[in-house]
Amino acid sequence: MPRKRAFSPAHAGPAHDAPLSELNITPLIDVMLVLLVMMILTLPTVLHKVAVDLPQGSAPPGETVTHPLVLARDGVVTLDGVAVNDAAMPARFRALKADPAALLVMRTDPEARYDRFDQVLAEVKRAGITRLGFAGNEAMVE
Incomplete structure (x- = not known):
């Protein structure tokens, strides 16, 4: 072995x-x-950055005229309570831009599509409106 x-x-x-x-x-x-x-x-x-122009001061409350811009769930846009189609939107926004006391306040239904919101916001930006506010976020506050 x-x-x-x-x-x-x-x-x-x-x-x-x-x-x-x-x-x-x-x-x-x-x-x-x-x-x-x-x-x-x-x-x-x-x-990824989004440029936002923040206000530099506050205007006295008596000098502003609020114009509500409402985006409904189905995508219908109303300005000052009147329905506005996509073709008439730029002219209406240019008229608001010409008024120095105008304040555009946008209220969007939570169920509205984001791409429609983005289209309307792009029209506001193209019109050169700088006095813009957003309403309807009260439900998000705890």
Whole structure:
């Protein structure tokens, strides 16, 4: 019967006695790649900015004329209680822009589609109206 030889470090040879001179950096590279991908995915949301022109003062309450702009659930827009179609909207907004005492207050139904809200708000911006307020957020206050 042949005798089995037990493993001992003495029989391992000089290559196994030397300290490890190379570091396995593959796990480090994997972690760095995961972090890089996470940064690439999150940076666009962090850098997304919306320019908002905030008011620089307050006008005396007697000098403003409030014009309610209501966006209904079905997308119908009313200005001062009168329905306004998309074609007539720019002319009505330009008339408000010409009045320095006009204050446009926008109230949107919570069930209205966001793309319709965005279209109406874009028309307000194209008309150059800077005196704009939003109403209807009272339900969000605790």
